[in-house]
Amino acid sequence: MISKKAKYALKALLYLAKQHDRGLVLISEIATAERIPRKFLEAILVDLKVQQIVQSTRGKNGGYTLVKDPAQISVGNVIRMIDGPLAPVHCVSHLYYKKCDECVDESTCEIRLLMKRVRDATCDILDTTYLADFSKVTALMVEEEANQI
Amino acid sequence: MISKKAKYALKALLYLAKQHDRGLVLISEIATAERIPRKFLEAILVDLKVQQIVQSTRGKNGGYTLVKDPAQISVGNVIRMIDGPLAPVHCVSHLYYKKCDECVDESTCEIRLLMKRVRDATCDILDTTYLADFSKVTALMVEEEANQI
DNA sequence: CAAATCTCTATAGATGAAGTAGACAAATAA
DNA sequence: TTATTTGTCTACTTCATCTATAGAGATTTG
Secondary structure, rough: OOOHHHHHHHHHHHHHHHHHOOOOOOHHHHHHHHHHOOOHHHHHHHHHOOOOOOEEOOOOOOOEEOOOOOHEEEEEHHHHHHOOOOOOOOHHOOOOOOOOOOOOHHHHHHHHHHHHHHHHHHHHHHHOOOOOOOHHHHHOOOHHHHOOO | OHHHHHHHHHHHHHHHHOOOOOOOOEEEEEHHHHOOHHHHHHHHHHHHHHOOOOEEEEOOOOOEEEEHHHHHOOOHHHHHHHHHHHHHHOOOOOOOOOOOOOOHHHHHHHHHHHHEEEEEEEEHHHOOHHHHHHHHHHHHHHHHHHHHO
């Protein structure tokens, strides 16, 4: 299970992706639109700022915006930033690898081999899906492009 | 991430599967062999007993044994018994379905569609892998069959 | 300066994970 | 019957994490 925090982060980023060319977006606008507790969202956006996914401006007319292209922010990385490893056990994680305390011999652990398949299947999906791949986003972007002609 | 409890449950069941035809196995034997805290394992085995995966006998010469055939106990079900849903979000779980609090329209939620793919991929692996599928177990069973001739 | 925004620090309640302790009940064997 | 072995049950602890909330502070604009 991913945390609510990670889900909120995804929703917020998706919202920012939709508004990508409208400049800065208010925290409170995102919170209202996506029904995320405002103060909680603040904390999430700070995390995402530290990770250099978003940037912000203070003061009047301030707000948040994406730093990177929505086509370069993968869902997998967003979840990792908030929740940590996607793998079901630490011992099959690439980025958060840690040996199991109780494991006698990792190289022959059958559970590990099975969990590695789960990890790979999960990462195959989440690491190849980017914010820009969500159809609403792309549909909206196509619309906007059309409007710009 | 699955819990340690679920991992311990799997290891204990796998151990019981290996000893399947040797009758009752002591909690303390499993605990020592798999390096699981003994008292914690007790609690886990009670859970598995409630779920009718194992059965036990008290008193001298007592112990635990599997109730079902190792070829009929899937890893997915074991994890579900201990940890609950395999799905990354409740709203794509079959057995533990629950609507997301903040979701405006589930039918068009893009995150949901993506997570459904993750759930399906995970379940495809874990619900089709049974205790008997672990090679050590099967190898040992083959050996034992040979010895019985 | 006043208003609008983000920022930082602190706190808090609920929940669950992981584990421990100890008395209790049942089966068996001497 | 009694001692021993083994699982059972209840309760508790400790610690961490999740999900927030409150409020003062810093910054920018008009």
